[in-house]
Amino acid sequence: MISVLINQLQSRRCLLVLDASEALFQRNNFQHRLEYGLFFRRLTEELSESCVLLTSRVFPDQLESLIAAELPIDFLRIEGLEVNAALQLLSSKGLTDKEKCNKLIKTYRGNPTELKAVANRIHHFFASSAEKFFENPTTLVSDQFQEMLNQVFSQQVLSKTQRQIMIYLAE
DSSP states (O other), X not given: OHHHHHHHHHHSOOEEEETTGGGGGOTTOHHHHHHHHHHHHHHHHHOSSOEEEEOOSSOOTHXXXXXXXXXXXXXXXXXXXXXXXXXXXXXXXXXXXXXXXXXXXXXXXXXXXXXXXXXXXXXXXXXXXXXXHHHSOOOXXXXXXXXXXXXXXXXXXXXXXXXXXHHHHHO
């Protein structure tokens, strides 16, 4: 099956997009991880015109060796908003205390989805007062982020040690 796909990708210029590829590298299935590792190695070694785009919430360990081998592979980590853009976003949601907004930006690492969600919850639960929000030691997360965490923990994407570290950091 891999050979058929590679032949198709070699015969014409194609863009193959594998979204949410962290599901391919589940920790609990060693055989699948080996097969996908081989698949990606062959893709990087045998494709000349086509391109493969992976999206993932977790950087797959299997790609480390391909990058180290200086094969034609690259990755882009999507970072949060820059501070000024994040301040503008929070201001548009009615939060104007710059010190508190900077604290929110740092806590949520500039993630626009999380900043919007926490701003909406501050508006709803704390009458738009970031100060009152910070009086309560809690971190609010959006439903989307909660779902992503549930997926990451339930799909065995993280190793046992990685899960323990995440739980420790959350506490």
